[in-house]
Each structure stands twice: as structure tokens, then as C-alpha cells.
Amino acid sequence: MNPFTYSRPGDIDEAISLFSAGSRYIAGGTNLLDLMKENVTRPAGLIDITRLPLHDIEETAEGGLRIGALVSNSDLAWDPRIEQRYPLLAKAILAGASPQLRNMATTGGNLLQRTRCYYFYDTGTPCNKREPGTGCSARDGLNRIHAILGHSPECIAVHPSDMCVAMAALEAMVIVQGAGGERRIPFADFHRLPGDTPELDNNLEDGELITALELPAQSFADHSAYLKVRDRASYAFALVSVAAALEMKDGTIHAARIALGGVAHKPWRKPAAEALLTDQPATPESFEKAADVLLEGASGFNDNAFKIELARRSIVRALSEAAAGDAQ
């Protein structure tokens, strides 16, 4: 790692005031330190936020939960309120990384983890995300794990998180604080598509700090499923993942949420696909129609075109599991 300075603020305002160009906040560090070892990220200074008072999970007035940004992935997945009320979120978190990493990684940091595109990590190759304007090595290179939706000529990387796929389906709110005060960002607007600025993964302003995520009261506890398809049974990133959540009565769907992971630069949702399921019977035919809408415009590259059919089948299976109610 390159030399850097280190500071450890005791409160949020101090942390934000310490931020300057070249600074990075650090909490779990599981991705940031890896990127620093690979010379992909070279911060001039690290601001250690682990002592800030953001470790609690609290009830909100609206009947949801407010999750402090520093709650570890393990603590979140194993919190009885999450297990009982938001099993979709617990399952998605436990599908990701390893127990050691989940003990270290934080809720806020999970949102900010970067793509695992091989070329983003390989400083010997061009990469528009790492060095804007140098080109995309993945388009004509090894692209088995890459995007089939929302990609651009400049970047075909995917966001690697499992947790974020569930957060997208649950419509969490991201609470951030910066020099200008607090902002609330709907989850769908937090991450972004690459377009011609793939160096930007999300819509945070410089120096803004994620302080919490808020889950709404609607938890889809009775009918949700997280399906992760990958090259080995554990401890691997998703080729495709699906968070499916339904509100049902007597076999009819009253509300549906579907989010895909491993297929785009952000968790992929399409309101039209969800609307198509509303007031419909929970049948494979309905689910196939929703999958078609969700995957409209999908296109693959040399190694990853298989993901389109894989995603279609995974969507149908996850929705079937959610409808059956035996949470997977």
C-alpha cells in the first residue's frame, strides 16, 4: 500500500470536516484495503469512522427499522427483527462473502463496494472505471461475469452486492450526511448506470457519509425469496441473483417487487414488470411475462450471453418460491 495519513474522529461532524480531496472514509475495509493493496485506489488519507455512533438498529415511527451504517453484515443478518420481519434481507446478506468478511463488513460499506471486474483490478489493462478515457478491456475480453442490462460502450461492469439487491426490492432509504446537511436517497437512485462516466458508481457527493439505511414497514415477510446462482455453492459472487417479494391473498398477487443482482451496474428493477404481476394469479405464466419485461433490451457479450436465459429462469423460480411462501 502507498503511504497515507490516518485519523479517527469521534463524531460525525468531525468526520465530515476532516474530509478533503483524496480522503476516503474507512469502516470494515474489506474492499477498500484490497483495492489499496492492488494500487487501484490510492487515498492520501483514511478517516476511520468505526468509532462513530452508527452501530444501532432502531424502530422507526413508520413501523420500519433504521439500520446504522456501521452495523456489521453478520449483526444485521442475525438480528431477530431482520430475521423475522425482513427474511429477504437476512438471506441475501448470508448469501454473500464469508463469515469472516461479514463480521467485518458494514451496512454502509456494502453499498460502496466496487465491481469485481477483472480489468478494474488489473492496473496493467485499460479500464474506464479505474482510469476514465483509457477504454474498456472487458467488452472484447473475458466477460463471463459482466452486465447484460444497462451497460454502456464505456463500461460493462456489474455491482457485486447481494445485500443491495434485497435493499432495492425492499425500497430502503439511504440516509447520508455531508457538509451541506442530511439527504435521504431512495435506494433506486443511490447507484447509477455507467453511461459515459463509469468512474462514478453512485450519486454520493464528495465527502458525504452514509449514516443509516431505513427499511419501510412493508417487509414482504410471508412471501419473499432470494435466489443466487453462482459457479460454486458458497463464497462466490452471483452470476445472477434475484430478490423476489410478493404481497398475496388467496393465490392472487397484490404487490410485487423484483430486483436482479449480477446483471447490471446497479440492482436492476423495472416497475412495469412489477405492475404486470399486480392483481394477477401467482402462476408460472404470470412470472414468465414479468421476466420478459424485466429482461427487455438485455444483451450479452462473448462469454455472458447465457446470463439472459439464466436470469429468465431464475426470476420465474424465485417468484415461484416467494409465492409458495416457504422462504428459500
Add this chain to the structure above:
Amino acid sequence: MSTNNPGTGTRAEAHTVALELNGERRELEVQPWTTLLDLLREQLGLTGTKKGCDHGQCGACTVLLNGRRINSCLTLAVMQDGASIVTVEGLANGGELHPMQAAFVEHDAYQCGYCTPGQICSAIGMIGEGRAQSKEDVREQMSGNLCRCGAYPNILAAIDDAAEQTREALGKESNP
């Protein structure tokens, strides 16, 4: 607690951290970029904890931080000021091996041995978490520790064998 001001110059300075390391209180000078793993191995000569991939992918560097298993390669020593750390060197009670260590010997749960300290620390951490109810659970929850020799069946047998004694040992620690 050390909170050196980074704004006073471009040259980073060493920081003082206080750790409880294998039951002993230590005050140490560390550079900001020293990982916990490098502190243990390079600065303190505690080479039981292994550097496998150095990227959090293999689990060979697993230690117990405040009782929880973590990858010591992916955290900075300076961030662990005030923490309690147990490495494989701190598991035995005098000349008596920890039940998990003894079970690894008994079941020949290794070949080259390089992943073993991480496997043992991870297994103890897993039992402390109390989430593994079946052999299938153990397989899933030990997936962060790779064994290139493929000693997995014996590793699982050792963990199964030592689980109850390890639970008892952990219970005594938390209720002194």
C-alpha cells in the same frame, strides 16, 4: 487513543495502539498502512497466523477479534486500538492444547498445515456464533477457509468432535 492529525503534513506518522494480544496487554507503534496480519507476523514474530492470498479470499489469516473471526489481512492494525485479539498462539492453556487444536491433531485435519491456524480460529469463532446446527451448516459456515490439500472431510470431523468442548470453553471465558 491516538488521533494524530493528518492535516499537519504529507508525511504519515506512526501511531500508538494498545491491544490485548493473547491475553497480554501490549502498546505498539504502527504505521497507518500496517495490516493486523503484518503487525502479527512481521513486527511481533507471531507467524502462526498465515498469509495466504492477502486479499480475504482464503481465510489463512483468520484471527479472533473481540471474540469474532475476521480476516486479519483486511484490517489495519491502527484501527484495532483497544481491541482484544487471539491468534493460534493464544489458544493453548499452558502446555494443554485447545480442544479444537487437539481434535485437528486427532483427526489428521491437515496435510501441509498452512491453512490450519486459520481453520482452527475460524472453527472456534463459528462455534461462538452459535449458528451451525448441522454438518451442512458447518460446511457452509466454514466456506471462508480454503484448504488446497483438500483435507475438508477431516477438518469437518475435527470440528464436529471438538464442538461441545469448545462451547464449554467459550462459556467459561464469557462467565468468569
